[in-house]
Amino acid sequence: MxxxxxxxxxxxxxxxxxxxxxxxxxxxxxxxxxxxxxxxxxxxxxxxxxxxxxxxxxxxxxxxxxxxxxxxxxxxxxxxxxxxxxxxxxxxxxxxxxxxxxxxxxxxxxxxxxxxxxxxxxxxxxxxxxxxxVAGGIPVIKTLREGLAANRIGRIAGILNGTCNYILTVMREQGRGFDEVLADAQALGYAEADPSFDIDGVDAAHKLAILAALAFGRPVDFSALHVEGIRQVSAIDIAFARELGLRIKLLGIASRGPRGIEARVHPCMVPEASPIARVDGVFNAVVIEGDFVGRVMLEGRGAGAGPTASAVVADLIDIARDRRTPVWGAAASALEAAPSVPMAAHTGPYYLRLMVLDRPGVIADVTAILRDQGVSLESMLQRGRSPGEAVPVVLTTHETGEAAMQSALSRIAALPTVVEPPAMIRIEPG
CATH class of the missing domain: 3.40.50.720 (NAD(P)-binding Rossmann-like Domain)
Incomplete structure (x- = not known):
């Protein structure tokens, strides 16, 4: 030896x-x-x-x-x-x-x-x-760089932060609020004393920046990512998601399209029947879509001494064997400077929850604003009458543009009958 x-x-x-x-x-x-x-x-x-x-x-x-x-x-x-x-x-x-x-x-x-x-x-x-x-003991780097080297990757999406996934899982299963569940996660050691990097999406964004560079063969660019965390996810939105057959997950998503690379981290609603919706607790999962391999999903523990140490030692074994692979899967000279697509150019369906005063004409005002912005509604949920009180109204849209949606939200928030900032969550296929 x-x-x-x-x-x-x-x-x-x-x-x-x-x-x-x-x-x-x-x-x-x-x-x-x-x-x-x-x-x-x-x-x-x-x-x-x-x-x-x-x-x-x-x-x-x-x-x-x-x-x-x-x-x-x-x-x-x-x-x-x-x-x-x-x-x-x-x-x-x-x-x-x-x-x-x-x-x-x-x-x-x-x-x-x-x-x-x-x-x-x-x-x-x-x-x-x-x-x-990235993702602790899940071998996603080797999968992208070596196992799927023959494929053009079109999309990669993942649950990349176990702390957020644990919080959202407990909120859904127990109907509890974000602050209360976060405090429990800290007591259990799943969240840091200062949990900002986790719950504000920064940790997941670091990992997505690396995955996007590997998947699309371009230099890593953290500054190109759109990043949102889970502080604003409420128990009421989780409950409405269940009624719609959806679950809320913090996802990192990167995709290649005709205009370039779109990379974003934010809460998403995904169909509860989708495999990624069923990844709960502190577990991570990554879904990769390649042109020849199709859809591949990896799941496992994304942090902790054992899983992370396992990945470190796997890299040391490669070094001991003198197995060498370019850092980003190809030489620096072969990387392409694909443009980044801004978040304002994103298109997709949306979930929108409003707290409005129960008065005649309120829904007409809201739908008029959406119509003016070219936003097409798919469905609406409205609970029983409570004249003069604030009641939730939930709308889901057909595919629409992010810029149009943000403009509509600004106008809706300014209505005197809308009593708190609208809650908006993007809907993804999973």
């Missing part, structure tokens, strides 16, 4: 400790599949006194993670610190500069700086691997 691949691990949080555990518990299996042992030899983390749940004896400790890049006994570096800037970025850039392969679980780093880092890795001839950066 060949000489071991000696690995330096930066970051000993949940994922870093998980990687050490996988490498030790499955050492024989990993060596057989890698063709040689994969051995951790050095680590870097901020606090030497913290209990990590795994033994650290025999490992060299670097207080500065960037020192791993210069450690002569390290063959490959696993960056598990996180964050788009600071020591994580410095370590990745230094490791590539030193000619050392890098494995990272850092979706923010790859989404924001991935184009430049990938170009540096290509120029230096070293591997940059990031299977763990």
């Amino acid at each position: 060949s000489a071991p691949l000696k690995v330096g691990i930066a970051g000993l949080g949940t994922v870093g400790a998980g990687v050490l555990r996988v490498l030790r518990d499955n050492a024989d299996l990993i060596a057989a599949r890698a063709g040689r042992p994969i051995v951790p030899v050095a680590v870097a983390a901020r606090d030497r006194t913290r209990e990590r749940g795994v033994p650290l004896t025999g490992l060299r400790w670097h207080d500065d993670p960037v020192a791993l890049a210069a450690d002569p006994d390290v063959d490959a570096v696993a960056e598990l610190i996180g964050g788009a800037e600071g020591p994580a970025r410095a370590l990745v850039e230094a490791s590539i500069g030193a000619g050392r392969p890098v494995v990272t679980a850092n979706k923010a780093l790859i989404a924001i700086h991935g184009a430049a880092i990938a170009a540096a890795a290509e120029a230096r001839g070293v591997t940059l691997a990031f299977e763990a950066a």
Whole structure:
């Protein structure tokens, strides 16, 4: 058997400790599949006194993670610190500069700086691997870059954040409000103390930016994404979705059309019979549509020590085997600068909920505005009469343009009989 691949691990949080555990518990299996042992030899983390749940004896400790890049006994570096800037970025850039392969679980780093880092890795001839950066243990990077390499991808859509999926699942199953369920998710450890990155859609957007670059063979461009979170999703909208045969999910969606690439993250209503509607709790799922393979769906745990560590070690096995694939599936010179389609150009059906005073002529005023904007109604739900009180009215539309819908919403919100901002959720096929 060949000489071991000696690995330096930066970051000993949940994922870093998980990687050490996988490498030790499955050492024989990993060596057989890698063709040689994969051995951790050095680590870097901020606090030497913290209990990590795994033994650290025999490992060299670097207080500065960037020192791993210069450690002569390290063959490959696993960056598990996180964050788009600071020591994580410095370590990745230094490791590539030193000619050392890098494995990272850092979706923010790859989404924001991935184009430049990938170009540096290509120029230096070293591997940059990031299977763990998207959807934890689901092998979606390898599927896109290798398994579906013969296909033109037309659309990719996914549940890319387990925290949001858990919150929306509990809201639907228990009829509870967003704030209450978020507090429970924080208590259970499914949501951070500051949950903004998750519930505002940023985490999912980082992952979608990476998937869109791989799917469509263009440089990663986080700034091109439209991003909305789930703060405004209410229990009443979830209940109305059920009446309509729909479920609400936070989806990341990227598609290629004649005008270019559309990439967006926002709450969606999807048919409850669709496979993605049935992915609940902390699970993630990704649906890929290729011209020859058709529709492929991957589902699994999108976070946590075990699934994410599994993906990190899979990348290390590729490095040990010297299996090399271009970062974005093709050389930088082969990537195309396809234009980004703005959200205002999106078309599709919509769900609209209004809280209106129950007075004669209210619905006529609303439908007149929609008519003026060229919005065609498909259905309307209105509960029993309550003269003079606020009542919900739910409308769904046929396919219409985003710009027309936003203009109509502004005019509807200004009506004196509309007592709170309209709720609008886009409807997707799943």
